[in-house]
Amino acid sequence: MAGRINDDDVKAVRDAVPIDAVVSDYLQLRNAGGGNLKGLCPFHDEKSPSFQVSPSKGLYHCFGCQAGGDTLDFIMKIDHLSFSEAVERLAAQAGITLRYEEGGYTAGTSGRGERIRLVEAHKAAAQFYTDQLGGPEAEIARRFLAERGFDQAAAEHFSVGYSPAGWDHLTRFLRGRGFTDRELITSGLAQDSRSGKPIDRFRGRLMWPIRDISGEVVGFGARKLRDDDNGPKYLNTPETPIYRKSQVLYGIDLAKKEIAKTSRAVVVEGYTDVMACHLAGVTTAIATCGTAFGGDHVKILRRLLMDNATAEVIFTFDGDAAGQKAALRAFEDDQKFAAETSIAITPGGMDPCDLRLAQGDAAVASLVESRTPLFEFALRHIVSRHNLENPAGRAAALDEAAPVVANIKNIAIQHESAVQLAGMLGIRDEQFVVKRVAQLARWARERGGRPNGAGPGPKPAGHGRPYEAVPAPAAPAGGPALNLRSPAHRTERELLKLALQRPELVSPAFDAYGVDEFTAPPYAAVRQAVQDAGGASAAGDGYLARVREAAPNDTVRALVTELAVEAIHSKTVDDVYAGVQLVQVRLRAVDRRVHEITGTMARMGAHAPPEQLAAVQEELWVLQQYAQRLRNRGAEGL
Numbered sequence: 114m115a116g117r118i119n120d121d122d123v124k125a126v127r128d129a130v131p132i133d134a135v136v137s138d139y140l141q142l143r144n145a146g147g148g149n150l151k152g153l154c155p156f157h158d159e160k161s162p163s164f165q166v167s168p169s170k171g172l173y174h175c176f177g178c179q180a181g182g183d184t185l186d187f188i189m190k191i192d193h194l195s196f197s198e199a200v201e202r203l204a205a206q207a208g209i210t211l212r213y214e215e216g217g218y219t220a221g222t223s224g225r226g227e228r229i230r231l232v233e234a235h236k237a238a239a240q241f242y243t244d245q246l247g248g249p250e251a252e253i254a255r256r257f258l259a260e261r262g263f264d265q266a267a268a269e270h271f272s273v274g275y276s277p278a279g280w281d282h283l284t285r286f287l288r289g290r291g292f293t294d295r296e297l298i299t300s301g302l303a304q305d306s307r308s309g310k311p312i313d314r315f316r317g318r319l320m321w322p323i324r325d326i327s328g329e330v331v332g333f334g335a336r337k338l339r340d341d342d343n344g345p346k347y348l349n350t351p352e353t354p355i356y357r358k359s360q361v362l363y364g365i366d367l368a369k370k371e372i373a374k375t376s377r378a379v380v381v382e383g384y385t386d387v388m389a390c391h392l393a394g395v396t397t398a399i400a401t402c403g404t405a406f407g408g409d410h411v412k413i414l415r416r417l418l419m420d421n422a423t424a425e426v427i428f429t430f431d432g433d434a435a436g437q438k439a440a441l442r443a444f445e446d447d448q449k450f451a452a453e454t455s456i457a458i459t460p461g462g463m464d465p466c467d468l469r470l471a472q473g474d475a476a477v478a479s480l481v482e483s484r485t486p487l488f489e490f491a492l493r494h495i496v497s498r499h500n501l502e503n504p505a506g507r508a509a510a511l512d513e514a515a516p517v518v519a520n521i522k523n524i525a526i527q528h529e530s531a532v533q534l535a536g537m538l539g540i541r542d543e544q545f546v547v548k549r550v551a552q553l554a555r556w557a558r559e560r561g562g563r564p565n566g567a568g569p570g571p572k573p574a575g576h577g578r579p580y581e582a583v584p585a586p587a588a589p590a591g592g593p594a595l596n597l598r599s600p601a602h603r604t605e606r607e608l609l610k611l612a613l614q615r616p617e618l619v620s621p622a623f624d625a626y627g628v629d630e631f632t633a634p635p636y637a638a639v640r641q642a643v644q645d646a647g648g649a650s651a652a653g654d655g656y657l658a659r660v661r662e663a664a665p666n667d668t669v670r671a672l673v674t675e676l677a678v679e680a681i682h683s684k685t686v687d688d689v690y691a692g693v694q695l696v697q698v699r700l701r702a703v704d705r706r707v708h709e710i711t712g713t714m715a716r717m718g719a720h721a722p723p724e725q726l727a728a729v730q731e732e733l734w735v736l737q738q739y740a741q742r743l744r745n746r747g748a749e750g751l
Contacts, residue, residue, distance in 0.1 A: 132171045194229075284312060358404045381464070382400060429457045429464075519554040609631075624648040626699070
């Protein structure tokens with residue numbers, strides 16, 4: 114086992130990889146002002162961005178769920194890595210060779226985190242497969258690609274490869290790279306055979322590497338090429354510690370920047386469809402990997418689309434029954450997007466790959482542009498199931514379709530769609546339908562749920578969806594909830610932010626402030642952490658890291674991160690503003706002491722020993738003079 118990673122190497126890794134570069138692999142970041150960036154938190158569902166990144170400080174913090182920390186903390190949390198695995202991953206990105214305390218440099222095998230090893234095995238396997246695509250045996254694979262309009266350049270762009278037909282070509286190759294049989298089985302690249310020895314999972318197939326949003330290969334999709342292959346047409350990597358099919362989107366590594374830039378994503382059904390779309394100029398195309406589009410896929414796209422009201426997700430499906438079923442299933446997730454959702458039905462049952470082959474790149478681009486709002490598609494499907502020739506059929510169709518319209522987020526579109534629904538149903542009284550939809554929408558807002566056709570009151574058993582209560586956010590542990598309406602708490606918070614973000618503006622005065630000058634216990638704990646880290650006057654390289662390490666627990670450490678990232682509430686952050694915060698915190702502390710002394714004198718009464726009374730009176734006079742000086746001279750009076 115390798116030992117503890119050298120502290121200097123850990124620091125070098127933190128410094129080498131900018132936090133905004135790491136975070137932007139997982140979500141879209143926009144300017145938040147004050148040098149900070151913001152985006153939708155990847156750790157909890159939210160409709161407006163409360164996740165902030167401070168590149169200058171190397172920290173992130175979510176003001177919604179309170180998650181926060183540095184680059185390593187982010188990687189550990191989002192990819193479920195241990196500390197050493199996170200360091201090793203970022204070290205590999207930065208080209209830093211790590212030293213371990215118990216002996217030398219990492220040799221690349223022992224002591225490495227499991228996830229790192231599995232990712233490395235997939236990276237080596239992807240290269241092995243792409244190398245095989247040029248060999249004689251892979252002629253059938255090259256012919257398959259050519260017949261679908263993909264040349265060698267296309268294959269290289271998408272890293273398409275070929276798995277040899279033998280039993281253990283990849284297994285022997287990876288063993289030679291130092292990977293163990295247990296690692297190969299765990300990774301899903303190999304499987305146990307009847308003889309008890311591992312054999313290749315993928316044999317004689319066309320291979321697509323499946324990458325996560327950060328670009329790491331985590332699995333493969335394999336297409337059958339030969340008639341004597343008794344396996345399924347498409348075979349994917351099984352569920353592994355690094356691969357969850359419900360949490361990956363094929364092509365997301367190539368499409369993410371364009372999705373964020375254009376606020377549009379195109380969801381297709383297969384690997385070749387993604388390739389065809391990208392080559393036709395639709396570079397926002399992505400696909401699921403052997404599973405239906407679901408909630409976890411929505412989360413990935415929402416982080417890239419930033420829930421922009423003008424954003425759009427376009428689904429492409431075949432016009433057959435299976436395609437319609439898939440479209441309606443996608444519609445169930447419509448309300449999880451702030452983006453508008455649309456559907457593009459491929460003509461003649463052709464998928465985008467077939468369409469490109471038959472009619473060229475322009476036809477693929479035209480398919481996407483000819484989209485129809487997904488709710489309109491769902492409405493037409495609902496209406497088509499009812500007999501509109503009689504009043505009962507029209508009423509039944511209205512009962513089923515009206516909640517769908519009431520659920521449309523945009524009020525203007527909701528109204529227009531209600532009018533459109535009246536036309537579909539053949540109901541001449543458009544206002545009747547409009548009022549019915551508006552009533553359902555109002556009931557839904559009042560009850561906090563989705564419209565389902567019934568008004569206020571208890572739901573009959575089995576009718577509609579249960580309304581889910583939204584839990585109130587828990588108060589932070591480790592002290593009472595902070596009352597930010599309190600002037601004292603607001604000022605203490607500002608002063609601590611200055612001490613963490615702009616220590617040069619409050620030093621050396623800040624270091625003379627006692628912990629008891631901060632009335633909120635959580636703020637007093639942060640003040641103590643700054644003191645234990647050497648004080649604001651000692652700020653320099655690694656200052657924030659020292660303060661975070663000095664925090665007594667995770668609660669205080671999270672507050673340090675929050676204060677280090679939160680914007681300072683002033684357009685001009687200078688000596689004058691810092692001085693005002695210093696004076697206000699000190700003045701309130703002095704006023705509290707004056708109040709205490711006044712109470713002490715009242716309790717002492719007229720019969721107190723003269724020398725004791727004189728001492729108390731002198732302290733009171735000194736404090737009153739000091740307070741007056743602060744009020745008259747500001748920071749100069751400190």
